[in-house]
Amino acid sequence: MSNLIPGNHKHLTLVDRSYIEESLNDAKSFRAIAKYLCKDPSTISDEVFKNRISNSWNRGSFNNPYNFCIHRFRCRKTNACKKLILCDTVCRSCHICNKVCDSFELEQCRRITKAPFVCNGCDKPRNKCPISLKYDYNAIAAHRMYSERLVSARAGICLSKKELHAIDAVVKPLIMQGQSPYMIIASHPELGISVGTLYNYINQGVLLTRNIDLKRKVKFKPRKVHQTQIKNRAVFIGRTYKDFKESHSDEMDFVEMDTVKSAKGSEKCILTFYFPETELFYAHLLDRCTPGAVKAVFNKLQERLGDAYDFACLFPVILTDRGVEFGDPDSLETSPEGICRTSIYYCDPMRSNQKGGIENVHTMLRMIIPKGTVFTNLTQWDIRKCVDHVNSAPRKALHGSTPYLEAYKLYGSEIMNALQLRYLTPDQVVLTPKLLKR
Template sequence: MSKFIPGNQKHLTLEDRIYLENALNTGCSFKDIAKFLCKDPTTISKEVKAHRLSDWYHKGTFYNAKNFCIHRYHCRKTNVCGKIILCGIKCASCPTCNQTCPDFEKERCNRLDKAPYVCNGCDKKISHCTIAHKYTYNARFADRKYREKLSDSRAGFNMTKRELHQKDMIITPLIQQGQSPYQIATNHPELDMSVRTIYTYLDNGLFTARNIDLKRKAKFKPRKCHKTQITDRSVFERRTYVDFQSVNPDVHVEMDTVHSSQESKKTLLTFFFPKEKLFLAFLMNRCTKGSVRLVFDHLEKRLGTYEFLSLFEYLLTDRGSEFGAPEALETGVEGIQRTSIYYCDPMRSGQKGGVENAHTMLRMVLPKGTSFEYLTQWDVNLIVNHINSTPRKSLDGRTPYDAALESFGKNTLKALQLKRISPHEVHLTPKLIRYNH
């Protein structure tokens, strides 16, 4: 590959592969595609051959749907297998023809042996093509396979058994003498290993010494595993907190969930407007991606798409699994983008401290351990109205309801089912809900 082509040393992105797929569908040559993507034509050729998708079409092309022989149209052979003496059926229509016939030659398209190596852009429709074995290039499949290969190539330990044994002869006796991995790495630079690497090798049992032999290992409890976190890391692309800061929105909304006790699966989806200190909460039957989407759709229908966009243009939330489908939440009922979602850094709930602080007021009415099973949206609206009718020092003594009324207008607050509560009637204890049942 030429080092003088700008961008030639970079990996192909999903956008590059999508362009490559579209270009192949229109019949562009590798040279033209490489010129547009600023790559070497060999790079494009290797990409297509390495990540093309194999497909078998078992459709009736003659007598037998599984006959891939190039001679099947003119073959007159019978009883090639020799199993049935009185068989008068042509072998071309027999399912075992390709396995038993000594003259079998697999039919193959020349298009697959030379550029473009795939069926994309072929004049024949795939449904009418008689070639059984086909190859197509799919951008998303190719990108996924590439990411998997990239991850697998970096997994494991880059060390031979001999090198590992030599390091073990040094590290294990010192671990048994009570020395720490930091002490070993400092005193033995010839190991060429970091402290973190020594800990990793010990945890994976690659040394004779075990991690339980470390002086303080037994004193530490295993770290908690957050099983509710988003596992698909591609979701965070261009949606991290750093990206949020680069956008630097003047107005944004913080989003989170509040869970019930273990007796109930109902969950509250909460929103907080930092400028107005306005707090919203909506009851969901389950803490799932679909339930969050239903709340978004319900709010959009009640407010209108453009009013929803003006209120919830930028959303900042945590990495809970219920927020793991940002594209579904960002796309409105009519297919219009209604919001932009960004995620806080792991274990950094302080980055959306406004909604976390509002949860403390919510917990005054619904303490931890309270079951939401018999809670209704009417009850949630009542709690929200009492919270929003509490004066805030940061608003110079005004209530969040008054600040939101000035910013959003009466019709918007009415659509959100918000009401003002008289100051002497504001109640922030569990009795607020108990009196209503």
């Protein structure tokens, strides 16, 4: 593509191909199409030639349905098949003439061999066209062919059998000697592949070496793929962890948010909040782990605290993970009255350490509600009871004080009553599952 032509220099889209089809039907030139799409004329020419589709089922014209020889008008040859001794019929009128004649030459249209390479925009009706080989350009079919070609170009291995045998001749004996792929690549740079590529070749089975021959790989469990993360990537625009660090100067003036999931058998989960400045912990039981359930808790908290401005004072900024239950940040950031009450930011994938405070306090919650517990019989009263015991446990980071006392000094009694938190003496704290035994 020419560097002098403006444009994004990216692949053609379905909209571009639709315009090409319409322009070809209007008999526009490649240069005119390229000028409108800000592409090079050769790009349009290659696109039409590669992605045209054959319509050879529409064979011949009404008067000439089978003979496509270029010499058919002046040919006087008879008995070309040599099957009949007495045959005075001219061969050009026979339906097997093109198959048996030694002088057969296929008639081709100039529109097919040269630009525009397709029958789009041709003035001659299809039923009167004697050409057998016809091509059309269809935008939808062309885009499908392009997509299939794009995928297939990235599939497979770009090595011949000879090159694979040469790699295998080096790799197989050394693997059997107990060497790792890294050791092999480090000592044999002439192979011209990386360690990851060698692992891929072994995993795909193109070499004689198998995964069972590797000493450590068979011990590793398959990597877990999180299916509960947000699919809509647009919600992360302006809400990433990098944006959080750039816009948030005070390291303690934010709240961490997460969920604790039930074991299989219940759809309930626990929505948790952690205030780093006081290490205060708050939790609320959700009947379903959905964005609507999280929004309902936000609205209930706002109602208890007073209004959206009081909510914003307690929850100015919220940092959370990319769980699907937090996939509607606009509804969480905005109150039912349309007032902005908080700002939501998301941690990077697989980086739980970016909100390490709430992950640590979850370990204390799991002392009371161990992993594998089904939340079917849990109530909000049980969760509030767990929260009170966690908040009443002394912390080393608070110099022996408890999160409840530090939050009481900072927020006052009204906020603590609105959150329905109560004080317990250190001797009353129970961090074992028997706390919830009835």
